[in-house]
Amino acid sequence: MTATPTGMTYADYLSLDSILTAQHPQSSLHDEMLFIVIHQTKELWLKQMLHEVALATALVRDDKYSEAYKALSRVSRIQSVMTLSWDVLATLTPVDYSAFRHVLGTSSGFQSPQFREVEYRLGLKDPRYLELHEGGSEGRARLERAITEPSLWDEANAALTRGGYSVGSSDEIRAAWLDVYRRADEKFELYQLAEKLVDIDDALASWRHKHVLTVERIIGMKRGTGGSEGVAYLASTLSKRAFPELWSLRTEL
Numbered sequence: 001m002t003a004t005p006t007g008m009t010y011a012d013y014l015s016l017d018s019i020l021t022a023q024h025p026q027s028s029l030h031d032e033m034l035f036i037v038i039h040q041t042k043e044l045w046l047k048q049m050l051h052e053v054a055l056a057t058a059l060v061r062d063d064k065y066s067e068a069y070k071a072l073s074r075v076s077r078i079q080s081v082m083t084l085s086w087d088v089l090a091t092l093t094p095v096d097y098s099a100f101r102h103v104l105g106t107s108s109g110f111q112s113p114q115f116r117e118v119e120y121r122l123g124l125k126d127p128r129y130l131e132l133h134e135g136g137s138e139g140r141a142r143l144e145r146a147i148t149e150p151s152l153w154d155e156a157n158a159a160l161t162r163g164g165y166s167v168g169s170s171d172e173i174r175a176a177w178l179d180v181y182r183r184a185d186e187k188f189e190l191y192q193l194a195e196k197l198v199d200i201d202d203a204l205a206s207w208r209h210k211h212v213l214t215v216e217r218i219i220g221m222k223r224g225t226g227g228s229e230g231v232a233y234l235a236s237t238l239s240k241r242a243f244p245e246l247w248s249l250r251t252e253l
């Protein structure tokens, strides 16, 4: 292989010096490295998901549906990889995790601004989670923007309005999407958009299921480091839906 004319190397391009020196285990225990790498990988995938969701939201706003489907399909494939990665973490045994769990202090997935931003950008805007992020921090500022700006679901419903539907209440939103599903042949652009959104909600629920199952496998019914009840709290999030009307309308089909 010849060098590129710019002199750019693999290590330069990927900032390997930064990312491969960013693992700082707080114990000398072997398995803590796995815990760190799994979580750092997750944050990189969340970053890519936010990048795709932002693009898809703008494309839906501009009625560029087939380009939006590409970004949305990529989001659900990333979610599949994240769900599969629970199987790697499940090799961490309860005894091996409890040996270093104390170094985590009160840190927790609760404090991941990117996870919450994904929820907010999709349309799941629960303001109670804002308080978990320190006022004035970069994460808090991002979440405040995300909760204010139109979500992917807001833009999908705005597309319905442009298509002549009225979407003032949840009942109207469900009735409008129900009509799209019943007339999928004519309304194929909106119909396909809706099914891409269901793919994402479905994949998010699968990720949540695997999280709660893996957590029960590793810490049983212990409380979470973030202060929640643990498994009971995570189980309570399983019914969350970013696009609830796309689920409830199915009873009518």
Ligand code: HEM
Pocket (backbone or CB within 6 Å): 038, 039, 042, 089, 097, 107, 108, 109, 110, 112, 115, 211, 215, 218, 219, 223, 224, 225, 226, 227, 228, 229, 230, 231, 233, 234, 237
């Ligand atoms: C040993 C492994 C893990 C355990 C025992 C665990 C446990 C928990 C618990 C108990 C909570 C509730 C908050 C709390 O009280 O701390 C939580 C929240 C969370 N965890 Fe984990 N977790 C683990 C690994 C992971 C991994 C690998 C990810 C991401 C890939 C993750 C992402 C999250 C997120 C995003 C939340 C917030 C969820 C929400 O509010 O809906 N966790 N985790």
Ligand SMILES: N[C@@H](CC(=O)c1ccccc1NC=O)C(=O)O
Pocket (backbone or CB within 6 Å): 039, 101, 104, 107, 108, 109, 110, 112, 219, 223, 224, 225, 226
């Ligand atoms: N809540 C977990 C700890 C945990 O999940 C965590 C702690 C620090 C950094 C990342 C974590 N996991 C979720 O993103 C526990 O209760 O053991």
